Amino acid sequence: MASLSRRRFLAAAALSSLGGCVGRRSGGRSEQSVSDQSAGGPPTTHTVPTADERLPLPMEPAELRQQARSGGPPKDGIPSIDEPTFAAAGDVDYLSPGDPVFGVTRGDTAKAYPQKILAHHEIVNDELAGTNVAVTYCPLTGTVQGFERRGTTFGVSGRLINANLVMYDRATEAWWPQILATAIPGPWNENPEIRSLREFRLVWTTWERWRAHRPKTRILSTDTGHSRNYQNDPYGSYNPIGGYYENDSLLFPALNESDRFPKKTVVLGARTADGAVAFPKNALRSNRTMTGVLGATPVLAVFDPRLETGYVYLNPEEQTYELDGETVVGPDGTSHAPDELPLARVHTFDAMWFAWAGYYPDTNVYE
Amino acid sequence: MSDHSALGRSKAVIAKIRAATVLTVRRRDARRVAATVTVAYLLLYLWALGHLAPGLGGYSLTIVEVPLSKLFRPALGPLAFTPVATVELGPLTYLFSLNSIIGLGLAVLVGLNLGLTYLVWTQPRACGLGRSSTGFIASIPAILSGTACCGPVVLIVLGIQASGVLLTTFQFLLPISVVLLLGSLVLVARQIDPQQIDSVR
Numbered sequence: 001m002a003s004l005s006r007r008r009f010l011a012a013a014a015l016s017s018l019g020g021c022v023g024r025r026s027g028g029r030s031e032q033s034v035s036d037q038s039a040g041g042p043p044t045t046h047t048v049p050t051a052d053e054r055l056p057l058p059m060e061p062a063e064l065r066q067q068a069r070s071g072g073p074p075k076d077g078i079p080s081i082d083e084p085t086f087a088a089a090g091d092v093d094y095l096s097p098g099d100p101v102f103g104v105t106r107g108d109t110a111k112a113y114p115q116k117i118l119a120h121h122e123i124v125n126d127e128l129a130g131t132n133v134a135v136t137y138c139p140l141t142g143t144v145q146g147f148e149r150r151g152t153t154f155g156v157s158g159r160l161i162n163a164n165l166v167m168y169d170r171a172t173e174a175w176w177p178q179i180l181a182t183a184i185p186g187p188w189n190e191n192p193e194i195r196s197l198r199e200f201r202l203v204w205t206t207w208e209r210w211r212a213h214r215p216k217t218r219i220l221s222t223d224t225g226h227s228r229n230y231q232n233d234p235y236g237s238y239n240p241i242g243g244y245y246e247n248d249s250l251l252f253p254a255l256n257e258s259d260r261f262p263k264k265t266v267v268l269g270a271r272t273a274d275g276a277v278a279f280p281k282n283a284l285r286s287n288r289t290m291t292g293v294l295g296a297t298p299v300l301a302v303f304d305p306r307l308e309t310g311y312v313y314l315n316p317e318e319q320t321y322e323l324d325g326e327t328v329v330g331p332d333g334t335s336h337a338p339d340e341l342p343l344a345r346v347h348t349f350d351a352m353w354f355a356w357a358g359y360y361p362d363t364n365v366y367e
Numbered sequence: 368m369s370d371h372s373a374l375g376r377s378k379a380v381i382a383k384i385r386a387a388t389v390l391t392v393r394r395r396d397a398r399r400v401a402a403t404v405t406v407a408y409l410l411l412y413l414w415a416l417g418h419l420a421p422g423l424g425g426y427s428l429t430i431v432e433v434p435l436s437k438l439f440r441p442a443l444g445p446l447a448f449t450p451v452a453t454v455e456l457g458p459l460t461y462l463f464s465l466n467s468i469i470g471l472g473l474a475v476l477v478g479l480n481l482g483l484t485y486l487v488w489t490q491p492r493a494c495g496l497g498r499s500s501t502g503f504i505a506s507i508p509a510i511l512s513g514t515a516c517c518g519p520v521v522l523i524v525l526g527i528q529a530s531g532v533l534l535t536t537f538q539f540l541l542p543i544s545v546v547l548l549l550g551s552l553v554l555v556a557r558q559i560d561p562q563q564i565d566s567v568r
Contacts, residue, residue: 229453
């Protein structure tokens with residue numbers, strides 16, 4: 001089955017390339033899924049779901065490609081998990097309370113992906129409440145990103161840009177740098193449509209906090225289909241913090257340099273077509289709420305003590321919200337959970353400062 | 368004449384390598400040194416690769432599906448292969464991959480070199496060997512080759528930023544090491560007096 005799917009995707013990619021304009025036009029733009037023809041005919045290219053709005057790129061796509069460098073492993077040398085299995089929270093014994101997990105809730109479904117496992121695989125092709133998704137983690141930049149996928153799956157290209165994971169999707173073989181979440185040309189697809197993926201938030205928190213928050217969560221199991229030692233993170237450790245995650249050394253250069261903060265300082269970053277903004281996580285923890293500007297729009301960052309994370313909201317009317325314990329009190333006196341203010345949320349994720357500033361050198365940052 | 372001469376020289380070299388190996392294996396003290404170094408080197412190699420490390424605990428053996436097809440698949444780099452089995456040994460976890468076999472081969476070469484070097488330094492005349500540090504010097508690249516499979520990890524430890532040249536260099540450490548180790552066996556073997564070998568035997 002997997003082998004057949006692989007051959008089908010490769011055939012589709014090849015046909016798409018051979019098709020030229022036809023392939024390009026049909027790829028990426030169409031939001032509707034087309035079922036495969038049952039009688040003869042080439043398999044239909046599975047499109048990658050993309051967002052309406054394109055995210056900002058720090059340079060032209062072709063220039064970004066030139067910045068790509070080998071991280072050592074070849075294509076799929078770091079294997080994605082394509083058939084993940086999950087366990088009930090009470091059934092796992094390999095996680096310590098302080099171990100990082102990346103949690104997501106959608107509908108009645110709550111899932112946690114341990115950093116320990118994703119450090120070895122970087123990408124999990126999964127399904128979340130009926131939607132095909134890819135959960136991705138780049139150890140070198142400390143970024144977790146969720147993306148929607150349709151029939152395609154994502155893999156690790158083995159290349160890095162700005163020390164950040166460059167994914168590829170197996171249907172179109174286009175490159176998708178993880179932080180930029182936007183297609184760029186690469187050696188396996190010279191002319192992809194330059195569009196951005198549909199993102200969703202995974203919360204970087206600890207196993208202890210996530211279990212308390214979502215007691216019925218399911219957690220990715222170590223039965224990944226691969227032989228790896230998930231107690232041995234090749235880059236260092238987060239619990240306690242050490243190695244690459246703590247020192248001020250880089251393994252690969254950033255696109256742009258910034259000495260505003262130590263390189264591995266964790267910021268909560270948000271970017272739209274209008275600009276980028278970052279809030280150092282420690283500053284947000286201290287301040288509880290912070291204001292800033294994203295592009296030309298005022299934004300509000302809110303700390304969530306339940307999960308030790310934060311959220312960024314568009315706040316064009318600059319309303320005042322204050323964190324009171326675990327709830328946020330609005331200007332009209334009503335209380336809200338930190339992740340449920342009556343404001344438009346902007347997609348936000350943790351990132352090491354060097355990587356955020358490397359990709360978004362003009363970012364606003366507040367402390 | 369020249370072909371015959373080259374072939375003759377090759378045979379002579381092979382004979383000397385065999386003689387050196389036999390000598391190392393037959394002398395109890397040299398054998399002990401060689402075995403100890405072989406085991407120590409293999410453990411160090413696997414540890415450097417991350418294939419021998421504290422694990423999740425328990426005792427179990429897990430083999431991936433279709434292990435043979437994955438055995439030759441590169442992982443972290445051209446000479447770092449995909450693990451196909453996991454052995455949990457209580458506090459330790461061992462990952463089996465093609466690198467275990469490569470590491471064993473390297474370890475044997477290092478062990479033989481150091482075993483011979485030991486003989487050279489302790490009993491040069493009795494074994495018909497000249498004094499030489501060739502074996503020891505040639506072992507250094509072999510030890511470094513353990514880093515070839517996990518260059519990025521070594522860079523983390525040393526805090527060095529990777530460059531294309533550096534990563535490429537890591538790839539050559541393994542073949543260079545093998546050549547140097549075999550070369551040092553040949554060089555040491557050249558100093559063996561066959562008649563002395565016979566008398567020892």
